[in-house]
Amino acid sequence: METLTEIIRFINFSFSYSGSNSPILKNINLLIEEGDFVLLVGPSGCGKSTLLRCINGLIPHLYNGVYEGEVIVDGEPVKNKSVNELATKVGFVFQNPENQIFMFSVEKDIVFGLENIGLDKTEIDDRLSWVLRALDIEHLRYKPPYELSDGQKQRVAIAGVLAMKPKILILDEPTSLLDPRTALEFISLLKELNRKFGLTIIAVEHRIDLLTNVANRMVVMDKGEIVFNGCLKDVIENKNLNLHGVNVPPVIALQNYLRNEGFIFDAFYLNVKEFSKEIKRRLLEID
Ligand SMILES: Nc1ncnc2c1ncn2[C@@H]1O[C@H](COP(=O)(O)OP(=O)(O)O)[C@@H](O)[C@H]1O
């Protein structure tokens, strides 16, 4: 059996931004293992983005507040590391890639981050060609950002982050500006990065169905607390997510409804294709 390695741990952690009178994150205990692909969900304002900021160190290094307990990333407390040091361990992809791409060409953009951490020229060239290949954006190398589509921009943003060779990638609603097809392509790219390179991924995403076949863990937050945390399939099947303001995908809602109506299914089907196969099988049985 594979041995699992801890990569992120929150221990009795609470945080409130300075000025806010109640804690935004309350008594968080969370363990994430290397290679996990975590889907983080919860109603707007519950603290998802704040939790991510605690992993990449923006909290406490850029945002002031009351910081209690501990957040450990790759064996060391986040509060003892600078944001720059953390940037080589934790890559952060924003909702809007415009916030992340700012140079005159894709190549310059990727190289900028690498020069910033003081790598030598050969290492920079190696990483640049690796990342252009890995993300299939070699043809975009000399393009200025304004000539890129939204999907391409999001890929370039990831390229810049991956070139730093982080162990962890965190994404805050990365598909919200993408059309459905581009969003799907983007998610399969994440799946590949997770499988191929063992990259630990934590993604905040409202469209749960996009990630049901990709993520292995699901963390549900409500009002600053973690209310569910476990194997994605288990959380989706057994927990009442609606109660916490989280919409389950229609295919799951339909199965919940049918079960309540007395239909019995041997398994829970996370995607439409599998579920319709089961329905077809049942219909053939009736004939
Ligand atoms: N920089 C900030 N200063 C003060 N309060 C903030 C700041 N950022 C977020 N908050 C508050 O923290 C709470 C959680 O916000 P956030 O983490 O952005 O939630 P989510 O990402 O789940 O929508 C909200 O009540 C929000 O108003």
Ligand SMILES: [Mg+2]
């Ligand atoms: Mg947010």
